Amino acid sequence: MSVLAPWLMAYYEQAQEWRRSGKFHHALLISGINGVGQNAFAEALTKLLLCEHIDRAPCGKCHSCQVAQADTHPDLQILDGQDGGIKVDAVRQVAAKVANKPQLGYSKVVLIHEAHRMNTNAANAILKALEEPPAATYFVLTTHTSRALMPTILSRCQRMLLPTPSEVQVTEWLYHEAKVDVSKLMWFSQTPYHLLALSTSNSFDMLQQLPDWLERWLQGGMRTDEFAGKANKDNTADFIDGLLALLSAAVQYSASGQCNALVQGACTSLLTRYDIYRLMGFVQSLTELKSQLDKTHLNPTIQIIGELNSW
Incomplete structure (x- = not known):
């Protein structure tokens, strides 16, 4: 720039x-x-x-x-x-x-x-x-x-x-500089250069749809293998980070009663099905899975299916 x-x-x-x-x-x-x-x-x-x-x-x-x-x-x-x-x-x-x-x-x-x-x-x-x-x-x-x-x-x-910009500053700057609307990803990240990098990756569309996919899967409207298959070799890390962000949002929603409207459905479904301790356990196991995938050549789809089946 x-x-x-x-x-x-x-x-x-x-x-x-x-x-x-x-x-x-x-x-x-x-x-x-x-x-x-x-x-x-x-x-x-x-x-x-x-x-x-x-x-x-x-x-x-x-x-x-x-x-x-x-x-x-x-x-x-x-x-x-x-x-x-x-x-x-x-x-x-x-x-x-x-x-x-x-x-x-x-x-x-x-x-x-x-x-x-x-x-x-x-x-x-x-x-x-x-x-x-x-x-x-x-x-x-x-x-x-x-x-x-x-x-x-x-x-x-x-x-x-350096200061952290407001949501308005981030969305306006990115639209001005890259002609991209990141408002639907503010639940995932509020840091401008991270969002800028995502806007040119194949994770951009995937992350926008992830909350809806998670909600559908939790309610039985999507098979586990279909849900896990939304992650490919290029966006697996972002897929897992997205799940981690949604789990964290659900925990915060339970504690504060506040939630981004774009992920409220997914967070409500998580809290209906699991208690806070289960959600925190999922955060730990997903974090460990991401670390393993970074260090090994394990098939990410199979590993994510195994993780989701343990929920």
Whole structure:
């Protein structure tokens, strides 16, 4: 996205002021609930920090800005934990590269997506770099679970907690940016970048129909194998996450009397058939099943049928 989401703009303007006044900390940890925009925000900050014109960064016109826009800046090093763990060898390679002078402009930036995914050795290696940062080097880390980071890393970072947008902000932004109506999925997720990713996946339609399918199955209007067959190899994780969200909504409905109208029928059917303790047991077993499917090559449909048959 070329423009940051509106709930991030005030924080970005604050970062711009830090940059202009020379008060930008050498290590910034950006946190917030998963999917609120940490990664997009951090990527915008890298362009801010790499610009050659500090007083009006990012100018978008200098050589550094143009190279950064093309994602080929030699002074930007990225460690990405989104697709797995970050290991010590990768951290050491990055540390070795930023020990040198900038190749372009005046700054070097190390961007660490999902910093909590660093293993212990990697975390210790980055800690050393944070304690003795190379000249003109900035570290930008993102996380949605800062508690998983070592206290010594937390103590060496300036922290910025991004806000959680309202439902109205999320739905309006997604419709404006992606021309997609996510209002029927607000029971599943209220985080904008998660919903944005779902909008281009085959889980989007499946999740919109999941509450109705669950209600029909509970009332005997759909066979177990037919219901489980709604999940395919590409959306099994989202199918299970959807069931977990519906179970959690039912538990909350029982406790508070409040429920999203789109899932009220499914939640009522769950509470009519099971007590709270059974529902919480289903949450635990489904969570374990999802973990097993992530680590093994078990047939997901057969495993989901087995799980539903135990209900």
